[in-house]
Amino acid sequence: MADPAGTLVAELEHIRKTYGSGDTTVVALDDLSMSVRRGEYVAVMGTSGSGKSTAMNILGCLDRPTSGSYRLNGTAVEQLNDDQLADLRNRELGFVFQQFHLLQELTALENVMLPMVYAGVSADDRKARGLQALQRVGLGDRLYNKPNQLSGGQQQRVALARALINQPNLLLADEPTGALDSRTTAEVLDLFDELHRDQGMTILLVTHEHDVAARAERIVHFHDGRLVSEGAGSQV
Numbered sequence: 001m002a003d004p005a006g007t008l009v010a011e012l013e014h015i016r017k018t019y020g021s022g023d024t025t026v027v028a029l030d031d032l033s034m035s036v037r038r039g040e041y042v043a044v045m046g047t048s049g050s051g052k053s054t055a056m057n058i059l060g061c062l063d064r065p066t067s068g069s070y071r072l073n074g075t076a077v078e079q080l081n082d083d084q085l086a087d088l089r090n091r092e093l094g095f096v097f098q099q100f101h102l103l104q105e106l107t108a109l110e111n112v113m114l115p116m117v118y119a120g121v122s123a124d125d126r127k128a129r130g131l132q133a134l135q136r137v138g139l140g141d142r143l144y145n146k147p148n149q150l151s152g153g154q155q156q157r158v159a160l161a162r163a164l165i166n167q168p169n170l171l172l173a174d175e176p177t178g179a180l181d182s183r184t185t186a187e188v189l190d191l192f193d194e195l196h197r198d199q200g201m202t203i204l205l206v207t208h209e210h211d212v213a214a215r216a217e218r219i220v221h222f223h224d225g226r227l228v229s230e231g232a233g234s235q236v
């Protein structure tokens with residue numbers, strides 16, 4: 001085993017991902033190897049189309065690589081069937097997207113409680129933990145608002161509370177501030193900083209903005225489906 005001490009939360013080795021076939025084959029990831037250590041805060045940058053979201057979707061067990069291996073908290077992901085993969089995702093991962101991906105017909109509290117339904121948590125515990133999670137992101141007074149009754153920054157904080165509700169080992173965020181103005185961007189990034197600093201949360205965040213990436217400890221750059229360079233962020 002490459003990581004006997006268990007210091008790596010995520011480990012991608014020689015990942016290749018292609019879409020389509022024949023003349024129209026698109027190589028989205030081309031021999032990508034990278035890892036994220038427990039407790040690390042890493043930012044991913046790179047031009048549009050360089051494979052960032054493809055990598056995040058594979059890391060998030062939302063998609064499978066064409067070839068290569070992925071270990072998530074010690075588990076070889078490629079050996080799992082779809083049900084096992086869904087369990088692993090629910091247990092190990094939180095995911096935040098640019099467009100929030102909240103269910104519009106559910107309240108903030110119901111959105112946050114949803115992942116616990118799949119995790120088999122009792123209704124009373126779901127509500128108690130949901131309340132606590134929303135208070136934690138500063139939305140204790142917006143429990144019963146639906147997404148269209150919340151600002152963009154508030155919706156992203158609901159999405160973050162939902163991502164954290166099952167106490168994941170890895171938080172993945174694909175352009176989480178891409179749809180937010182600078183003030184709400186700062187609010188959301190402050191929450192990421194707190195999670196990292198106070199709870200030791202492992203965070204992998206994709207962004208196009210240098211000042212967002214600079215909040216991380218390490219910045220990796222993608223180009224044409226490969227990791228081409230690494231540097232330090234500000235939190236080192």
Ligand SMILES: Nc1ncnc2c1ncn2[C@@H]1O[C@H](COP(=O)(O)OP(=O)(O)OP(=O)(O)O)[C@@H](O)[C@H]1O
Nearest residue numbers: 019020026027028047048049050051052053054055
């Ligand atoms: N479902 C798909 N079918 C076909 N091609 C795809 C699919 N998803 C992504 N691609 C292609 O794979 C490449 C990588 O896309 P990806 O979405 O990972 O880029 P990205 O770095 O996230 O870009 P952006 O910064 O614009 O979000 C692109 O060339 C894209 O067109």
Ligand SMILES: [Mg+2]
Nearest residue numbers: 052053054174
């Ligand atoms: Mg993308």
